[in-house]
Amino acid sequence: GAVVSQHPSRVICKSGTSVKIECRSLDFQATTMFWYRQFPKQSLMLMATSNEGSKATYEQGVEKDKFLINHASLTLSTLTVTSAHPEDSSFYICSARMTGAGKYGYTFGSGTRLTVV
Amino acid sequence: EDKVVQSPLSLVVHEGDTVTLNCSYEVTNFRSLLWYKQEKKAPTFLFMLTSSGIEKKSGRLSSILDKKELFSILNITATQTGDSAVYLCAVEAGGYQKVTFGTGTKLQVIP
Numbered sequence: 001g002a003v004v005s006q007h008p009s010r011v012i013c014k015s016g017t018s019v020k021i022e023c024r025s026l027d028f029q030a031t032t033m034f035w036y037r038q039f040p041k042q043s044l045m046l047m048a049t050s051n052e053g054s055k056a057t058y059e060q061g062v063e064k065d066k067f068l069i070n071h072a073s074l075t076l077s078t079l080t081v082t083s084a085h086p087e088d089s090s091f092y093i094c095s096a097r098m099t100g101a102g103k104y105g106y107t108f109g110s111g112t113r114l115t116v117v
Numbered sequence: 118e119d120k121v122v123q124s125p126l127s128l129v130v131h132e133g134d135t136v137t138l139n140c141s142y143e144v145t146n147f148r149s150l151l152w153y154k155q156e157k158k159a160p161t162f163l164f165m166l167t168s169s170g171i172e173k174k175s176g177r178l179s180s181i182l183d184k185k186e187l188f189s190i191l192n193i194t195a196t197q198t199g200d201s202a203v204y205l206c207a208v209e210a211g212g213y214q215k216v217t218f219g220t221g222t223k224l225q226v227i228p
Contacts (some may be wrong), residue, residue, distance in 0.1 A: 034216065043205060044160075044218040093159060095216075106151065106207075106216065108159040 003027055004096055006109025013084055013116055021079045021112045023094035030096035033077035034106070035069060038091040050077045084116040119144040121208050123219035130226055134196050138222045140206030141188040150182055150189050153205040155221070160205055163191070196226045 003026040013019050023033055031052045036044040048069050049057040056069035066088075068080040081088055093111040120143045130136055142150065149167045153160035164173045166182035166189060173180050177196075182189045193200055206219040 036218075043220045044207075046216065046218075049215065107162065111158045 004030070004094060004107050004109040006094055006112060008112060009110055010113045011115070013114070015085055015116055016083055018080055018082045019084055019114060021081075021092055021094075021114075023077050023079075023096075023109045025075045025096055028096075029074035030077070031074060032097060033071060034095045035067075035077075035079050036093045036095065038093060038111075044093065047079075052077075081114065084114070086116045089114055089116045119208065119210055119215070119217040121206055121217050121219035123204075123206050123222050125222060126220065127223040128225070130196055130224070132197060132226055132228055134226075135192065135194045136196060136224060138191040138193075138204050138206075138224070139188060140190070140219055142206075142208045142217075142219075143187065144208050144210035144217065146211045147184065148209040148211075151207045151209065151216070152180055152189070152191050153207065155203045155205055156201075163204075193224075196224075198226050198228060200224060201226045 005024045005026055007022050011019055033050040035047045037047050038044050046059050047062045047067060050069045050071040052071045052074050058064050066082055068082060071077040091111050091113050093108055095106045095108040097106050122141050124139045149165050151165050152163040154163055164180045166180060169182055169184040177194045180191045191204060201224060203221040203223050205221045207216045209216050
């Protein structure tokens with residue numbers, strides 16, 4: 001139980017285009033989803049907290065207009081990288097807090113490797 | 118600003134050795150401390166600790182939290198090559214359930 005499905009797992013796009021990444025909670029309702037970015041050999045850096053039905057909360061230094069987050073339902077949150085540039089190439093991963101009896105911690109999506117060429 | 122610091126940054130051991138990974142933190146409104154194992158993609162959950170002094174165990178892995186000294190350790194006994202991974206410590210704090218990750222400890226277990 002408590003599975004988060006993330007798509008796509010890998011995407012290559014041209015500079016200037018936009019890319020949408022989806023995270024779905026498959027067997028639970030995720031009122032809050034967290035979006036992280038991970039550079040090679042570095043830890044996960046929180047980009048924003050996505051709340052169902054309201055605006056996302058962005059961390060300092062993260063451009064709201066560049067990384068658009070939508071959390072339209074209790075099971076779906078999306079991150080759109082707009083006008084992507086090579087420096088946006090990274091590993092993006094979402095997570096949600098597990099809820100329910102016997103469930104602890106956070107569950108992660110499988111991540112999206114974005115390469116901007 | 119919340120901080121989570123892990124040590125060592127990397128570690129190479131032989132199969133059968135016991136390792137101890139450290140995590141210290143400075144956060145406002147601590148809620149829980151989490152340990153994850155990350156191999157190639159998404160981190161996999163290991164432990165969630167909320168109370169001091171209570172050891173959590175899962176097979177050869179165990180972890181304990183000291184809320185007075187603000188640190189946690191993750192022990193792995195009788196290490197195997199399959200234990201090779203990056204081990205991440207994270208702390209959940211504040212009202213928004215914000216999770217801050219440490220830099221990770223890269224563990225390599227050689228035969």
